[in-house]
Each structure stands twice: as C-alpha cells, then as structure tokens.
Amino acid sequence: MSDANHSTPGPAPLDPGRIADAARSQTAAALARGAAALPSSSGVRRALGTTIGEFHGKTCARGETLIQFENIHKAFGDNVIYRDMNLDIRLGETLTIIGGSGEGKSVCLKLMIGLLRAEAGRVLYYGEDVGEMNAEQLREIRMRVSMVFQGGALFDSMTIVQNVGYALREHTDMGDEEIEARAVESLTLVGLGPADHPGIMEQIPAALSVGMRKRVALARSIAQRPEVILYDEPTTGLDPSNCNRIARMIRKLQRELGVTSIVVTHDMTTAWYVADRVAMLYDKSFPFVDEVEAFRAIDDPRVRNFIEGRTG
Amino acid sequence: MSENPTLRGALRESIANLGETITSGVRWCGGMAVMLGQALRRGPRRPLGLFDISYQTLQLGIRSIPLATMMSLFVGMILAWQFGEALADFGAKNSIGYVTALSLVRELVPTLLAVTVGTKMATGMTAELGSMKVTEQIDAISALGADPIKKLVWPRLVAASIAMPLLVAWGNVIAMLGGMLISDTVFDVPAGYFYATYIDELEPMHYIMSQTKALVFGGLAGLVGCYQGFSTKFGTEAVGLSTTETVIAVSVSVLLADFALTTLFMPIG
Numbered sequence: 001m002s003d004a005n006h007s008t009p010g011p012a013p014l015d016p017g018r019i020a021d022a023a024r025s026q027t028a029a030a031l032a033r034g035a036a037a038l039p040s041s042s043g044v045r046r047a048l049g050t051t052i053g054e055f056h057g058k059t060c061a062r063g064e065t066l067i068q069f070e071n072i073h074k075a076f077g078d079n080v081i082y083r084d085m086n087l088d089i090r091l092g093e094t095l096t097i098i099g100g101s102g103e104g105k106s107v108c109l110k111l112m113i114g115l116l117r118a119e120a121g122r123v124l125y126y127g128e129d130v131g132e133m134n135a136e137q138l139r140e141i142r143m144r145v146s147m148v149f150q151g152g153a154l155f156d157s158m159t160i161v162q163n164v165g166y167a168l169r170e171h172t173d174m175g176d177e178e179i180e181a182r183a184v185e186s187l188t189l190v191g192l193g194p195a196d197h198p199g200i201m202e203q204i205p206a207a208l209s210v211g212m213r214k215r216v217a218l219a220r221s222i223a224q225r226p227e228v229i230l231y232d233e234p235t236t237g238l239d240p241s242n243c244n245r246i247a248r249m250i251r252k253l254q255r256e257l258g259v260t261s262i263v264v265t266h267d268m269t270t271a272w273y274v275a276d277r278v279a280m281l282y283d284k285s286f287p288f289v290d291e292v293e294a295f296r297a298i299d300d301p302r303v304r305n306f307i308e309g310r311t312g
Numbered sequence: 313m314s315e316n317p318t319l320r321g322a323l324r325e326s327i328a329n330l331g332e333t334i335t336s337g338v339r340w341c342g343g344m345a346v347m348l349g350q351a352l353r354r355g356p357r358r359p360l361g362l363f364d365i366s367y368q369t370l371q372l373g374i375r376s377i378p379l380a381t382m383m384s385l386f387v388g389m390i391l392a393w394q395f396g397e398a399l400a401d402f403g404a405k406n407s408i409g410y411v412t413a414l415s416l417v418r419e420l421v422p423t424l425l426a427v428t429v430g431t432k433m434a435t436g437m438t439a440e441l442g443s444m445k446v447t448e449q450i451d452a453i454s455a456l457g458a459d460p461i462k463k464l465v466w467p468r469l470v471a472a473s474i475a476m477p478l479l480v481a482w483g484n485v486i487a488m489l490g491g492m493l494i495s496d497t498v499f500d501v502p503a504g505y506f507y508a509t510y511i512d513e514l515e516p517m518h519y520i521m522s523q524t525k526a527l528v529f530g531g532l533a534g535l536v537g538c539y540q541g542f543s544t545k546f547g548t549e550a551v552g553l554s555t556t557e558t559v560i561a562v563s564v565s566v567l568l569a570d571f572a573l574t575t576l577f578m579p580i581g
C-alpha cells in the first residue's frame with residue numbers, strides 16, 4: 001500500500017457524473033502505476049466506475065495487504081474469542097476462513113466493518129484503524145466493504161427491489177429509475193434477473209426460497225459495487241446444487257467485479273472451490289494460513305482433523 | 313449465642329440477589345437513557361424521516377383506535393355508574409358530571425390507555441425489532457451504512473409520542489360519552505346536563521395535564537419497546553422473553569411516571 005501523489009476524495013458517491021470522473025481517474029492512476037494496482041477488471045466495473053485499490057489518496061496494488069488484523073483481542077464477557085490474533089487480507093484475493101462452530105469466524109467479519117470493536121489491537125483498512133472511526137467514516141467503509149449475512153438478513157417488510165436498492169437510496173441521490181436499473185443489473189449478476197424470473201422485483205423475501213434469498217442478499221451487497229465482500233456462511237442450509245451455484249457466483253463476482261472476498265464457511269467443498277488462500281481459526285487465532293494447495297498439504301493433525309472431518 | 317450457618321448463607325444469597333437485581337435495573341435504565349440520547353441526537357438530523365414517522369404514527373394510531381375506544385367507553389361508563397350510586401345515596405346524583413370529569417381526564421383515561429394501548433404498541437415494537445435483531449436485519453442496516461437508531465428507533469419514538477396524545481384526546485371524548493349514557497339511562501340525569509357539568513368542571517390545565525401525561529407515556533412506551541427489541545438476545549425464544557418483559561416494564565414505568573407527573577401537577581392544577 002502506498003500514498004498516491006494525487007489526492008482522491010474518498011469513495012466516489014455513485015452518481016453518473018462522478019462515476020465517469022472516477023473511472024477516468026482510476027484508469028489514469030492504473031496507467032501511472034504501470035497497472036500495478038487492480039484496474040477496472042471488467043466491462044461491468046468499468047461501466048460503474050467504483051474505485052478499487054484507492055482510498056483517501058492511498059493505493060493498494062493487487063496482492064498487497066488491504067485489510068490487516070493486528071494483535072486483536074476480543075471477548076464477550078468471560079468468553080474469549082480472539083487472543084493476539086493476526087491476519088492479512090490481500091487485494092483481489094478470495095480468503096476462506098474455516099474453523100469450528102461458535103469459535104468466532106463471523107466475529108472476524110463484523111470487526112472488519114466496525115459492527116463489533118476489539119478490546120485490544122487494530123483492524124486496518126488501507127492503514128486506517130476501523131476501531132477508531134466515527135459514524136461517518138464507518139459509513140464510508142461500509143459502502144466499500146459489504147457483507148452477506150448468514151440468513152440473508154433481507155428486510156421482511158420491503159420488496160426485493162427495495163432490498164437490493166436500499167444502500168443506494170440511503171446514500172446516493174440516484175433516482176428511482178436508476179436504482180431500479182442497478183437492482184436489475186445486480187440481480188442479473190446473481191442469476192435472478194427479471195428476464196428469467198418475471199415479477200421477482202415486487203415480491204417480498206418470504207415468497208422466495210432460502211437459496212434465492214441468499215442470492216438476493218448477494219445482489220444487495222453488490223448493488224453498491226463494493227471493493228470487498230464478506231460472506232458469512234453463504235452455503236449453510238442449502239442443498240448441494242444451490243451450494244454449488246452460490247460458490248460459482250462468488251467466483252464469478254470476483255472475476256467480473258474484481259472484488260476481494262472473505263468467505264466464512266465450514267463447507268469444505270465450497271472452501272476449496274472459491275478460495276485463493278485458506279485461514280483456519282484455531283485456539284483464538286489463525287495459526288494456519290496458506291494458499292489452497294499448500295494448505296491442503298499441511299500435515300498438522302489439528303488441520304487434518306478439521307478438513308477431513310475426523311472427530312478424534 | 314451461636315449463629316445458624318444456613319440462615320447466614322440464605323441471608324447472604326438474598327442480599328446478593330437483591331444487589332444483582334438492582335444492578336440489572338440500573339443497567340436497564342442506563343441503556344434506555346443512552347438509547348434516548350442517541351435518538352434525540354441523531355433523529356432530528358436531515359433527512360428527518362418524515363415518511364417513516366407518518367407511517368409509524370398511522371400504524372400505531374389507527375390500529376389502536378378500536379382498543380382505545382372500547383377501553384375509554386367502558387371506563388367512562390363504569391366510573392359514572394360507581395360515582396352515580398354513591399352520589400345517589402346522598403341525593404347528589406346531579407353532580408355526577410362534575411365528579412367524573414376530573415378523574416377521567418386527569419387520570420384514568422391517560423393512564424389506562426397507556427397501560428393497555430401503550431403496552432400493545434411497545435410489545436409490537438419489541439416483537440418486530442427483536443425479530444429483526446435475531447435475523448441480523450439490524451446488523452444489516454448498519455452494514456449497509458445506515459443508522460439503525462435513526463431508521464428504526466427515532467420514527468417509532470416520535471410516532472408513539474404523537475399517537476398517544478391523539479388517542480387520549482379521542483379517549484376523553486368517548487369516556488365522556490360513556491358517562492353520559494349511564495347518567496341518562498341509569499340515573500335519569502339528562503345527557504345535556506351531564507355534558508354541561510362535565511365541561512364546566514374542566515379547566516385548560518386539566519387538558520394540559522392529560523396531554524402531557526399522554527405524551528410522556530407514549531414516549532416511554534416507544535422507548536421501552538425499542539430498547540427491549542434492540543437488547544433481544546439470540547433465538548426466537550428470546551423474542552418472546554423480551555416481549556413479556558416489555559409488558560411488565562411499560563406498566564411499571566407508566567405507573568411510576570404517572571405518580572411523578574401527578575406530584576408535579578397537583579400543586580398547579
């Protein structure tokens with residue numbers, strides 16, 4: 001991560017004029033760095049123009065550390081979740097976090113966007129401490145780092161289009177038509193476009209299957225074109241075919257939108273399929289973090305017991 | 313003299329339990345005060361969320377009209393009947409309007425509606441927000457960069473504070489009609505006379521007292537309902553537990569607030 005010579009006024013609000021400017025500045029910056037930082041990686045992202053690898057005048061090249069956990073200590077009362085935990089997340093990668101149930105994998109995701117705060121240590125995003133951020137700074141972060149919750153967490157009282165467009169309605173001055181167009185794009189990206197599913201836009205979440213709800217949650221999280229997507233057990237409770245669909249979706253979004261993904265799961269099939277690197281939570285920290293192939297070759301019994309599902 | 317160790321242990325345990333109860337009570341009050349402070353600080357910022365406030369006001373107010381009407385009608389009729397019987401023994405049944413007016417407007421209508429309608433509003437909020445909490449929808453609002461206090465608490469707090477005074481005003485009219493009905497049909501005191509004496513007894517301060525109580529009770533119901541919803545733990549059982557606690561919390565808070573407000577207003581009114 002390095003400071004850019006030019007100053008960039010934070011994440012571009014998603015209005016068309018600024019999007020075009022941001023796209024131009026992003027392209028220029030990428031060229032200036034010899035395309036070291038991740039440029040717009042697809043037609044979709046180029047058209048939308050959100051900046052990846054740039055935040056508050058700081059840049060981060062693909063493969064460099066984007067989010068860093070530094071000596072994190074977190075506890076709920078007497079229940080210690082993390083003790084001196086360290087973990088790096090690199091720009092553009094998909095990191096899968098595995099570990100036993102109730103050990104605090106989801107806590108890690110919530111620390112990243114300031115939904116929870118650590119008692120000690122720092123969570124750094126572009127070198128800025130998330131734990132020290134005020135409400136406005138957190139809002140800015142949350143527009144760049146979105147989260148897909150375990151059960152989808154769609155708003156029951158809203159239609160699908162309202163759910164998907166929620167963040168845009170809250171934080172941008174986009175009109176209803178623009179928001180609807182963005183919702184259609186996002187739903188299409190997750191395979192739920194109105195062309196294939198007529199009437200879906202006006203349905204309420206309760207009318208959809210669990211798998212579809214998870215995909216709508218995914219569409220909601222990508223509607224704001226984030227830089228990072230956090231997935232909290234995206235395949236839990238789904239049948240194998242839907243698990244496969246979601247896993248392919250995660251890969252596709254990384255490819256088409258160039259997002260960095262952090263996937264919390266204990267479904268090992270999904271973990272191997274989507275991951276570039278795997279981190280295993282064990283005894284309140286991440287003692288095992290490695291590329292997929294290297295991770296699969298780890299001979300430590302703690303890792304083998306977990307990935308092979310041994311109970312001994 | 314030898315002390316009984318069992319008695320000493322039981323005493324120690326009782327004191328420990330009492331201390332724990334007091335601590336959790338203080339923590340609960342503190343939590344509500346923090347939420348109220350956050351709502352008052354963040355709520356009035358633009359956008360004001362007028363749509364959400366209007367929607368909640370309509371939801372809370374209109375859905376509560378049937379219950380408020382029934383409660384007010386019956387309390388008006390019962391009070392008029394009770395007073396009528398007592399006054400008839402002294403040959404003073406014509407004073408029925410004078411006597412019922414103050415008790416109904418200053419005390420019974422606002423308090424009874426707060427305990428019933430207010431509790432209904434608060435439990436509705438707790439159940440809704442509690443369900444949102446356990447399904448992570450409140451976290452999702454934060455994760456999408458919005459403020460749950462501003463989006464969920466502020467509209468409900470304002471709506472309850474608007475709806476309750478409106479319902480109490482409506483309830484006062486209905487209670488008077490209930491009293492009028494009993495006065496005319498049971499005690500042969502003409503409805504017109506009952507009305508004249510009823511209105512004659514009331515002064516502007518009595519209406520102010522009634523509406524102030526309604527405002528405070530409405531705000532309390534909204535605050536307790538939202539706080540209980542937000543502090544719901546995990547699982548659907550927790551939603552039920554929070555909702556049950558809300559019933560007790562609203563009832564007790566309303567009675568305590570009523571006592572405080574009556575103490576405040578008595579020297580004036």
